Amino acid sequence: MNPEFSVVIPTYLRPTLLMKCLDALSRQQLPHNQFEIIVVDDGDDRATAEIVQSFREVFGIEARYLAQAKRRGPAAARNRGWRAARGRIIAFTEDDCMPQADWLPAVLPSFKRGAQAISGQVRLTNARQASVSRSNGFMDKAELSSANFFCLPAVLQRVGGFTEDFDIAWREDSDLQFKLIRAGIRMGKCPEAVVTHPIRKSHWNNRLREERKYSYDALLYKRHPELYRQRMGHERNQVLEYYGAVFSFITGLFALLSGHSFVGASGLAIWLLLTADLLARFWPKEQLTWEGVQQAFTTAIITPYLSIFWRLHGAVKYRVLYW
Structure with missing residues (x-):
């Protein structure tokens, strides 16, 4: 019997953070046979593979480890994850996020009423004590954040999933949102489905280095000029x-x-x-x-x-x- 949810987590050389995320998922208020976890490693890291294996043995939750042959970015990792999924609903989060215990149960009623895509709530913690990166700074304000997003596999198949030309963590979520809008697929909101995202201390010049991400705005504009002008x-x-x-x-x-x-x-x-x-x-x-x-x-x-x-x-x- 296939599970209700497939939780897809892209990761890259952050086994300690991933361990905390998996620990939070082990506390889901849902029978363990109703969800599976798919960790897609963009770094083919042995420590990450061992953490997933240990998690599966300790908690008895179906957890699969998929390693990318070469680093291709989080969009490609998510695509590989959802395409390998067996669940009726795909749930996306990040390796440095911690879903609350009722994260998965919170969205079930909406999908039972016919929802096709749902965006949850991302809560940033320690944001005032750390230098917040551009990606993290927008995460709790974005209409669609892959740190907390649910979708039917058929919908992802219809729009082609994430666009892999966005090969860093920037604008791939906006691109997916724009594809859903253009396909006429309504995205609902579920503020009760919460993941917390602790902001880690980073060097002050991180803001300057991350300006390079804005080169991908040109790609987003080229793909969706009208929506870019309307939404940005x-x-x-x-x-x-x-x-x-x-x-x-x-x-x-x-x-x-x-x-x-x-x-x-x-x-x-x-x-x-x-x-x-x-x-x-x-x-x-x-x-x-x-x-x-x-x-x-x-x-x-x-x-x-x-x-x-x-x-x-x-x-x-x-x-x-x-x-």
Whole structure:
């Protein structure tokens, strides 16, 4: 008899975090024969394989380990997982998430009433004490997050699953959401289905390094131009602010060097105003230290240039004009 759920977890060289996720799944308020767990390892890591095997032996829950031959990203790992699944409902989460005990039972009534796709609630913890990455920072606000998403296999088959051209953890969820919308498939909400996502401490310059992810926005726009314009309004406004900061600084600097003092002063004044707005966004949320202030200033000044560079990089790579 096939299980009710297949829980798909992509992972990459994070066996300790995966162990905590599996431990949380072992507490599901559902008979163990009603769900299976499929761990897809994008790193073909022996320690990860041993953790899955040990979990299966200790808890008696069907848990399968699938290793990717080479690293292809979380979208490809999820696709391999759901295509190997036997459950009536596919449940996606991440290796660094901890589903609450009623996570799976919470969505059953909706699917029994005919739901085809359900998005749960992601709760971030420790967000104020850590430097939050772009992926994690959007996770609890996204309409669809693969950290907490349920879907019928037939629906995934219909839309082609996750698009594997998104080969890092960025925009693959938005792409899937847009494919569901274009296919006319309604995605329901189940706020009672909760996973917690602890935010780990990371280096302050993580925000700067992650600007490279924005090159994939070009791919998302190329695939879904109308939905991108409709659904990405807030981020498009932020991009305009970045362009304004870069343009005003370059214009002001060259104007001053060319002897046009009024134009130069005006351009640099606009740059200062826009940079001050960014500085307020990156200002330390907790304990105020001189180091934290320096880091905020550095991030506010450099971010617009990095963001625009990577967006232009994506535009060239995917051969599309967008903003």
